[in-house]
Amino acid sequence: MEYVNLGKSGLKVSRICLGTMTFGSKKWRDWTLEEDEARPIYRRAAELGINFFDTADVYSLGVSEEITGRALKEMFARRDEYVVATKVHQPMGEKPNQRGLSRKHILESIDASLRRLGLDYVDLYQIHRWEAATPIEETMETLHDVVRSGKALYIGASSMYAWQFAKALFTADRHGWTRFVSMQNHYNIIYREEEREMIPLCMDQGIGVIPWSPLARGFIMGDRTPEKDGDTSRAKQDGFAHSMYYDPVDFEIADRVGKVAAKLGISRAKVGLAWILQKPGVISPIVGMTKLQHLEDLAGALEVKLAEKDMAYLEEPYRPKRTLGFS
Numbered sequence: 001m002e003y004v005n006l007g008k009s010g011l012k013v014s015r016i017c018l019g020t021m022t023f024g025s026k027k028w029r030d031w032t033l034e035e036d037e038a039r040p041i042y043r044r045a046a047e048l049g050i051n052f053f054d055t056a057d058v059y060s061l062g063v064s065e066e067i068t069g070r071a072l073k074e075m076f077a078r079r080d081e082y083v084v085a086t087k088v089h090q091p092m093g094e095k096p097n098q099r100g101l102s103r104k105h106i107l108e109s110i111d112a113s114l115r116r117l118g119l120d121y122v123d124l125y126q127i128h129r130w131e132a133a134t135p136i137e138e139t140m141e142t143l144h145d146v147v148r149s150g151k152a153l154y155i156g157a158s159s160m161y162a163w164q165f166a167k168a169l170f171t172a173d174r175h176g177w178t179r180f181v182s183m184q185n186h187y188n189i190i191y192r193e194e195e196r197e198m199i200p201l202c203m204d205q206g207i208g209v210i211p212w213s214p215l216a217r218g219f220i221m222g223d224r225t226p227e228k229d230g231d232t233s234r235a236k237q238d239g240f241a242h243s244m245y246y247d248p249v250d251f252e253i254a255d256r257v258g259k260v261a262a263k264l265g266i267s268r269a270k271v272g273l274a275w276i277l278q279k280p281g282v283i284s285p286i287v288g289m290t291k292l293q294h295l296e297d298l299a300g301a302l303e304v305k306l307a308e309k310d311m312a313y314l315e316e317p318y319r320p321k322r323t324l325g326f327s
Contacts, residue, residue, distance in 0.1 A: 001049025007208030024060025058090035069117035089128035125152035156182035186325030
C-alpha cells in the first residue's frame with residue numbers, strides 16, 4: 001500500500017479509501033451487506049494496508065457508522081492507525097432541522113455520528129453537498145467550531161460547482177476559519193467534467209481529490225447494455241446509475257476499457273482504477289464493494305501503470321456531459 005498526504009494537510013491516507021455505503025442494513029437498501037457479511041471486507045482492507053475509511057450519517061440512516069466504528073476498533077490496535085471520514089447534510093428524518101448545513105444540524109449531527117462510531121473524534125468531517133438555504137458563513141464558522149472543539153481534525157466537501165467551493169474557501173480565509181482539505185467529487189473515466197474547473201481549482205489550492213464512484217458504479221465492467229442493468233442486485237436497482245452512464249459514448253468507453261484489460265491480462269476494474277490513480281490531483285479514490293474478491297482485485301491496481309497510449313486510447317471517445325451527481 002502507498003500513503004500520501006491528504007492535500008496540503010499532514011494527514012497520511014492510503015491511496016485507496018474503503019467506502020462503506022454498501023455496509024449497513026438491508027432495511028435501507030436490499031443490496032446492503034449487514035455486519036457479519038461486511039466484517040471480512042473491513043478485515044481484509046486492514047490487512048492490505050488501507051487506513052482510510054469513508055462513511056456518512058445517511059448511509060443506512062446511521063447503521064453504516066455503527067458497523068464501521070465497531071469494525072475498525074476490532075481490526076486496528078490503536079486509534080492512530082486508521083483515518084475515519086464521515087459526512088453531514090442529507091436527510092436524517094422528516095423534520096425540517098434534520099438535514100442541511102445549519103449550525104443546529106451540524107452540531108447535532110457531529111455528536112450523533114461520534115456516538116454511532118464510538119469515537120471521540122473523526123479525522124475528516126465532510127459536507128455531503130452544497131446547501132443554498134444556509135449562508136456559507138454560518139456553515140464554515142460552525143465547521144471551524146467543530147474542529148476547535150476537537151470533534152473533527154479536518155474538514156472536507158463533496159460534489160458542488162467550482163464557484164461554490166471557491167466561495168467556501170474564500171469565506172474561510174477571510175475570517176481565519178478552518179479550510180477544507182479535501183473534495184469528494186464524482187469523477188471516473190465515464191464522467192470527466194470535474195477536469196474542467198473543480199480539479200484544477202483543487203490542485204491550485206492544495207485540496208486533495210478523493211473521488212466517489214471511481215468505477216462508474218460498475219458500468220465499466222461491460223455487463224450492461226441499453227436494455228440490461230447489470231448482473232448484481234445493486235446494478236439491477238440502481239436507477240441513479242442509469243440516469244448517468246447509459247449514453248452511447250459511455251458504452252464505447254466501457255468497451256475500450258475491456259480491450260485494454262484484455263491486452264494487459266488484467267481485470268476491467270484494475271484498468272478503471274489505475275486510470276484514475278494516474279490522473280493529476282487524485283489522492284485516494286473511494287471504492288465500495290459487496291464481494292471480498294473485488295477488494296483483492298482493486299488493491300492490485302496500485303501496481304498497474306498504464307502507458308500514455310493506453311490512457312489516450314481510453315480517453316479519446318469522451319464527449320462533454322451535463323452536470324451529474326450534485327444532488
